[in-house]
Amino acid sequence: MYRIEVDPHTHSVISLHAYSTVEECARHAAERGLRGMAVTDHCSLIMAQREHSVEAISNQRVLPDEMYGVRVWKGVEIDIVDFEGRLAFEDRPDEFHPEKTGAELLLSSRDFVIASIHTPFDRDRGTVEQNTAMYLAVLRNPYVDVLGHTGRSRHAYELSPVLLEAKRLGKAIELNNSSLENSAAVSAKPCRAIAEACRDLGVPVTVSSDCHSAFGIGRFSAVERLLWELGFPEELIVNRTRESFEAFLEGRRRRLAALAGA
Ligand SMILES: [Zn+2]
Ligand SMILES: [Zn+2]
Incomplete structure (x- = not known):
């Protein structure tokens, strides 16, 4: 079995x-x-906390x-909100720092950013072409490190171009345990195809619990089983150790420093 030291989601x-404090999560971890x-x-913009999320998370x-x-x-x-790959609060000036957008303010000062789709912005979930272009645009956003649970969002995309772009940019694709445990009917097939393609193309992944209570932290067993079946190389899991995750985040810091100096 794999030994994974960091829960990145x-x-x-x-x-x-969600039902636990950060302290409770850390204790369980x-x-x-x-x-x-x-x-x-x-x-x-849509889930319960809406307007307050930039402020709350910034603290x-x-x-x-x-x-x-x-x-x-x-x-x-952070939510992906349209087919252009825009993120929540990307188009609104921040309430307290109007020279920046809410997204810029928040994302530029985080250690780590996952971008995911939650509430559908298109009833038909788009075409494969639209979704591929969308994920490429999100990956090219310098503040984003990982595409979250693309296997359960029901926005089908072309795997190779998206995964290879993630690899080229030093980013990762998430393999989300909650997708496999809680929505297997939707997620099992796409998640397997994504994991397989990451293995074949040598694309870095994060393995995450996506827990909404401290009791689920570090729960990776469904993804681990899948990776085991696929003979997935351990070195592609960026959160396998604290040090490997640090090294991944170092890439983010370098990217953002270059952006600030540009
Ligand atoms: Zn999510
Ligand atoms: Zn989540």
Whole structure:
């Protein structure tokens, strides 16, 4: 079996439909032998917290970087809102810092950013061409590190161009345990195809719980089973150790430093 030390996708009460505090998540993470976790609450125009999500998540600075021996990275899971690959709050000036958009303000100061689709912005879920272009645009957003649960969002896309672009840019594709455990009917087939293509193309992935309660932190078993069946190379899992995840985030820091200097 795989040994995975970091859970890179977790939700706290700040997401409103999740049930544990960051401290509870960290305590459970420590008990499960994890060495790191990223707090990635939802930044969304549609889900419960709406307008307050930029403000609420920006205040992660009050949290320590380490709790119970677990490194806690301050991240976010932000909504993709259209086929152009725009993200939530990308088109609105921030309430307190109107010289920046809400998205820019929030994403530029996070350790880690996942971009995912939650509420459908198109009833028909788009064409494969539209979705492929959308995911390419999201990957080219310098603030985004990972495409979240693309296997369960029902926006089918062409795998090779998207996965290879992620690889070229030093980004990762998420393999989400919750997708396989809680919505297997929709997700099992696409998730398997994505994992297989990542294996064949050598594309980095994150393996995550996407837990909405501390009791689910570090739960990766459904993805691990799939990876085991596929003979998936461990070195492509960027969160396999605290150090490998640090190295992945170092790529983000370099990218953003280059952007600031440009
Ligand atoms: Zn999500
Ligand atoms: Zn999530």
